[in-house]
Amino acid sequence: MTAQLVALCFDANDPLRLARFWAGVLSWETVDDPRDGITLLPGDDTGFRIRCLPSQEKKTRQNQMHFDLTSTSLEDQRRTVAKALELGARHIDIGQLPEEDHVVLADPEGNEFCVIGPDNKFLADCGFVGALACDGSQEVGYFWSEALGWPLVWDQDQETAIRSPHGGPKITWGGPPVAPKTGKNRLRFDLAPSPNGDQEAEVARLVSLGATRIDVGPHEAGQVMMADPDGNEFCVRSSR
Numbered sequence: 001m002t003a004q005l006v007a008l009c010f011d012a013n014d015p016l017r018l019a020r021f022w023a024g025v026l027s028w029e030t031v032d033d034p035r036d037g038i039t040l041l042p043g044d045d046t047g048f049r050i051r052c053l054p055s056q057e058k059k060t061r062q063n064q065m066h067f068d069l070t071s072t073s074l075e076d077q078r079r080t081v082a083k084a085l086e087l088g089a090r091h092i093d094i095g096q097l098p099e100e101d102h103v104v105l106a107d108p109e110g111n112e113f114c115v116i117g118p119d120n121k122f123l124a125d126c127g128f129v130g131a132l133a134c135d136g137s138q139e140v141g142y143f144w145s146e147a148l149g150w151p152l153v154w155d156q157d158q159e160t161a162i163r164s165p166h167g168g169p170k171i172t173w174g175g176p177p178v179a180p181k182t183g184k185n186r187l188r189f190d191l192a193p194s195p196n197g198d199q200e201a202e203v204a205r206l207v208s209l210g211a212t213r214i215d216v217g218p219h220e221a222g223q224v225m226m227a228d229p230d231g232n233e234f235c236v237r238s239s240r
Helices: 015-026 074-087 138-148 199-209
Strands: 004-012 029-033 037-041 049-054 065-069 103-106 112-115 129-134 152-156 159-163 170-173 187-192 223-227 233-237
Touching: 004 015, 015 029, 015 037, 015 049, 015 074, 074 103, 074 112, 138 152, 138 159, 138 170, 138 199, 152 170, 199 223, 199 233
Parallel strands: 004 049, 065 112, 129 170, 187 233
Antiparallel strands: 004 187, 029 037, 037 049, 065 129, 103 112, 152 159, 159 170, 223 233
């Protein structure tokens, strides 16, 4: 059995504004789901939703994961950057070098993302959402490969990447040094058991792979909060 990646959740001080931004950048549909709140449905092969959830906490540090958006040409890259800026993004400096061909931006809540240049071979066969790039260890890459049943597509120099057998974006981990974790991540995964699977059985399987159950205070009904081997929060929801 494997878990299904249902959604990437963003904690947001203004969920509606953030949802509208990402819907505009990605050209995804926004829906108001009684269970999922403000949710973006992919219009491509991404394979998971985006959920924008209300939070009073302010962003205080660089996120553990961010989107890498791809480009087909330099003009295409410029168009994506211009569109994002028009929708409320801003340029930021996270230490990137002038010769690097990616543009680093932040969404209206400060969440970092990159618009990658057209010559990136690693993401060449991916769609517009090329990758979720994560700060994390080799161990956590192995964990998520087993948890989701996604094969490793990169495993070199302690850097790892996985990808769904059905395509879509890669999830990558950069290896050491991994930044110390301070506070709750603003982005996290929502998982669900495989069809006809049992939530508690899935939780037990994930624990056997190296996850832990955690108590992070109030959370949505029917969810079990967990942390991966690097301490990053995620949840396992009950089957619908």
